[in-house]
Each structure stands twice: as structure tokens, then as C-alpha cells.
Amino acid sequence: MLARTRAIAKKEFKQLWRDKRMLFVLIFFPTFLLAMFGYAVNFDVRNIQLAIYDSDKSDVSRDFISNLSNSTYFEFVEYLNNDDDVRRALNDKDAQVVMVIPEDFSEKLFRGEETAKIQFLVDGVDGNTANIISNYVNAATLAYNSKLQKDFFAQMGITREPPVLLEPLFWFNPNLETTKFLIPGLIVMILIVTAVVAVSISLVREKERGTIEQINVSSLSTAELLIGKSLPYILLALVDALFILVLGYILFDVTIEGSILLFFAATLVFILAATSQGIFLSVVADSQQVAFTVAILTTLLPSLMLSGFIFPIESMPGIIQVVTNITPAKFFVNILRAIMLRGVGIEAIWTQLVYMSIFILLFLGFASVIHKKKLSAA
Numbered sequence: 008m009l010a011r012t013r014a015i016a017k018k019e020f021k022q023l024w025r026d027k028r029m030l031f032v033l034i035f036f037p038t039f040l041l042a043m044f045g046y047a048v049n050f051d052v053r054n055i056q057l058a059i060y061d062s063d064k065s066d067v068s069r070d071f072i073s074n075l076s077n078s079t080y081f082e083f084v085e086y087l088n089n090d091d092d093v094r095r096a097l098n099d100k101d102a103q104v105v106m107v108i109p110e111d112f113s114e115k116l117f118r119g120e121e122t123a124k125i126q127f128l129v130d131g132v133d134g135n136t137a138n139i140i141s142n143y144v145n146a147a148t149l150a151y152n153s154k155l156q157k158d159f160f161a162q163m164g165i166t167r168e169p170p171v172l173l174e175p176l177f178w179f180n181p182n183l184e185t186t187k188f189l190i191p192g193l194i195v196m197i198l199i200v201t202a203v204v205a206v207s208i209s210l211v212r213e214k215e216r217g218t219i220e221q222i223n224v225s226s227l228s229t230a231e232l233l234i235g236k237s238l239p240y241i242l243l244a245l246v247d248a249l250f251i252l253v254l255g256y257i258l259f260d261v262t263i264e265g266s267i268l269l270f271f272a273a274t275l276v277f278i279l280a281a282t283s284q285g286i287f288l289s290v291v292a293d294s295q296q297v298a299f300t301v302a303i304l305t306t307l308l309p310s311l312m313l314s315g316f317i318f319p320i321e322s323m324p325g326i327i328q329v330v331t332n333i334t335p336a337k338f339f340v341n342i343l344r345a346i347m348l349r350g351v352g353i354e355a356i357w358t359q360l361v362y363m364s365i366f367i368l369l370f371l372g373f374a375s376v377i378h379k380k381k382l383s384a385a
Contacts, residue, residue, distance in 0.1 A: 016237025017208065021241055028171035034286075035249045038254050040314075044193050045186060045259055046278035052231040055080055065113035071125070073105065074151050080143050097130055104129045104140050179264075185316045190261045191343035192316030194251050195336045196272070196307070198244055198321055199281045203306045205240045207298040214293060231376065237282045244278040245271070264350030273342045273360060280335040280363045281306075290374045290381070309329040310336035328367030329334045335366045 023030055026288045059077060061068050063307060076083040084102055087093055096102040108125040115123040131137040180187055248271070255261040263270055285302065292298035311325075314336035320328055331337050338359040347352045353360075 009185045012231045012235045012238075015232060016238040018348075019263055024242075024364075029205070033201060033243050034247065034250070036199055038250045040197050041193055041254055042258060043250050044192060045255070052143075052172065053080060054082040055143065056084045056101070056103045058085050058093075058096045058105045059083070059089055059108070060089075060093055060105060061108045062110040063108050063112040067113040068108045069118055070152055070153065072106070075144075075147050078147060080142075093128065094262070097128060100130070102130075103136070104144065149303055161163075162286070174374075179350075186259050187261055187348065188344070189316070190255050190259060191347050192314065192340050194255075194343060195277070195314060196310040196316060196341045197251065198248060198262055198278060199306045199310050199334075199336050199339075200303070201247060202240060202244045202278055203285040203288065204299060204302045205243075206237055206282045207288040207292065207302045208236045208295050209240065210236055210286065210289030211292050211295050211298040215295060222378035230375070233286050237286060240285075241275075241278050244281070248274045248278075261347065263347050265346040265352065269353060269356075270346050273339070273346065273356065276360055276367075277335060277339040277342075278362050280339075280366040280370070283367045283374070284335075287370040287374040288379075292343045294377075306334075306336075307328055311336035313337060314340045317338055317340070332362075335363045338362045 011368070023033075038253060059076075061072065061074055068146070071368050075081060085096070087105065092103050093107065096105055105128040107128065109124065109126075111123065112123050125148070127141070129140050129144075177183060250265070252270075252330060284305070288298055288301055312318065312322075312329040313334055316336070320331050320337070329351070342356045343361045345356050349355075
């Protein structure tokens with residue numbers, strides 16, 4: 008059995024080596040995707056375009072504006088003169104947020120009879136960005152309130168610390184960089200797409216060329232054929248994982264906090280799950296075009312939408328959370344984030360490995376049954 012499996016794998020290696028375009032795509036295209044998506048997909052909101060309508064024009068309002076515009080999150084774009092300018096700035100997207108300071112702002116502040124109010128008009132077309140901007144301006148306002156209170160007590164000769172001092176400490180991702188959160192998901196998406204597409208096309212190619220008939224009449228078993236055809240792509244996928252890891256470290260400073268051996272062991276299990284899905288598609292499909300289309304639809308969309316790569320699964324409706332279990336990408340995303348960001352051991356991820364192993368058994372089992380039925384029908 009080993010000799011026949013090795014012969015099939017050797018034949019596939021030679022065929023892949025002769026197909027320079029496919030070899031280039033399998034080795035270098037994943038790293039290109041990582042670099043492109045790593046820079047393009049980023050939820051950090053920076054350089055928020057800020058316009059200001061200051062009707063008060065006092066030293067206090069200018070001090071507040073200075074505190075806000077000096078923040079690294081905001082980029083001042085223009086001063087506005089009236090309500091029409093405010094509407095124009097938001098309608099034309101010249102500004103993402105407009106700060107409106109009323110003419111009695113400093114007067115109310117010094118009298119202390121009532122709260123001095125400032126209005127922020129935020130472009131709410133992108134709800135996620137609008138929510139982040141709202142949090143930023145709230146934090147800036149709270150910081151300015153603390154500064155005013157401290158200055159007030161200092162003028163009275165009172166040194167007073169806040170009764171409650173908040174000191175947030177972020178574990179695993181201290182700088183809250185979304186790139187480090189997204190890179191594990193990118194690795195998953197790239198590996199599953201390349202592995203499934205490559206394996207499915209490889210087997211269907213034999214059908215289109217007519218060589219599958221020679222294989223069927225040989226002494227090869229179904230298991231020997233499937234393992235031999237998949238082995239080269241499994242090894243290439245592991246090489247891709249290594250390239251992606253190195254590139255992630257060079258470009259985005261993403262490191263593995265946990266065990267590297269555990270990382271590659273879990274990656275191997277995931278690649279086996281992906282190639283088993285590719286094997287199943289190759290048995291079902293009768294042309295490379297169909298195999299490629301179905302492979303993309305069944306890997307790219309689920310790994311993007313249902314794996315937790317971008318959208319938190321916990322925020323989805325209950326029925327959708329159940330549907331997310333149709334893709335092994337969901338479990339591998341959890342594994343990679345656990346190993347790469349939290350540095351956990353196998354005790355925290357073994358259930359995810361079991362789920363991916365179930366995928367392997369199911370896809371290979373279905374593929375074997377369908378392949379044998381097609382052979383008997385022929």
C-alpha cells in the first residue's frame with residue numbers, strides 16, 4: 008500500500024512541478040494575499056476628519072478645541088461659519104464629525120449654574136465607524152472634564168486625586184491592534200481556499216484528460232488514490248503556512264505566543280480537513296470549472312462570513328451560530344487566536360481539534376462512498 012501511495016504522490020509532484028503557473032500560485036499567491044489583506048482590512052479608526060463650528064470663540068472653547076485636535080485620532084480639516092456650512096461638510100463628506108460649540112458655552116461653564124453642552128454631529132452611514140468616533144469624542148470630553156476639575160481645585164489650593172482611578176489593562180493585545188486580531192483569520196482563509204481548490208482541481212483533471220480510467224482499472228484502492236493525490240498539496244500547504252507566518256512577523260510583527268509545534272500540528276489537522284473537502288468536491292464535480300467554482304463558494308464565503316474572522320459569532324442570531332459549524336475554518340480561527348495571541352496549550356483547544364477531525368472523517372467517508380458508487384455504475 009505504501010509503495011503505491013508513494014508512486015501516486017511522486018507522480019503528482021512531477022505533474023505539479025511541470026505546471027509552473029499552478030506552483031507559483033500555490034506558493035506565492037497566499038503570501039501576496041496576506042500582505043494585501045493585512046494592510047487593507049483594518050478596523051483601527053485613525054485620522055478622523057474633524058470640522059469645528061465655534062460660535063463662542065472664547066479662550067475656553069479654543070482650549071477645548073486644542074485638546075481635541077491634538078489627539079492622534081483626529082485630523083482638523085476646517086472651521087465652519089454657520090449651519091449651512093455644517094450641513095455641507097457632512098453632506099459632501101468633507102468631515103466625518105462636526106463639533107458645534109454654542110455661543111454661551113464659556114458663560115455657562117464659568118457660572119456653573121447648568122452644564123455647558125457641546126454637540127458632536129457624526130456621519131452615521133458606517134455604523135461601526137460612527138460608534139468608534141462617538142467613543143473617542145466621549146473619552147476626549149471626559150478627559151477635558153477631569154482637566155477642568157483639577158484646574159479648579161488647584162486654584163483653590165486643593166490637591167485632590169480622583170476618588171476612583173480607572174487603569175485599564177489589556178491582555179494578549181495591549182495596543183489593541185486589529186491587524187494582530189485579523190492575521191490568524193487571514194491565515195485560515197488563505198489556507199482553506201488554496202488547499203480545497205488545488206486538491207479538487209487535481210483530481211478532476213484526471214477525469215477531463217481520461218487518465219482516471221487507467222487509474223480505475225489498476226490495483227489502486229480508493230484510499231491509496233486519495234492519499235497519494237492529496238499528499239503533495241498537504242506538504243505545500245504546510246510550506247505556505249510557514250511563509251505566511253514569516254511574512255506576518257516581518258510585515259505586521261505578529262508572533263506566536265504559544266507553542267510553535269502545537270501551531271503546526273493544529274495547522275496540519277486543518278489542512279487535512281481542507282484537503283478532505285477538496286477530495287469530496289473532486290469526486291462530485293466532473294469538470295475543473297465546476298470544481299473551482301464550487302470550491303470557491305464553499306470555502307471563501309463561509310471562511311469570511313461564518314468563521315468569526317471578521318464578524319463575532321456571539322453577536323449572530325442563534326440559528327446562524329448553529330450554521331457556522333458547517334466550516335472547519337471556524338474552529339481553526341479559534342485555535343490560531345488561542346495559540347498566537349493568548350499562548351495557550353492543547354488543553355484549551357483540544358475540542359476544536361476534535362471537531363476538525365470529525366470533518367476529515369465525514370468528507371473522506373462521503374468521498375469514498377460516492378467514488379465507489381461511480382466506479383460500480385461505470
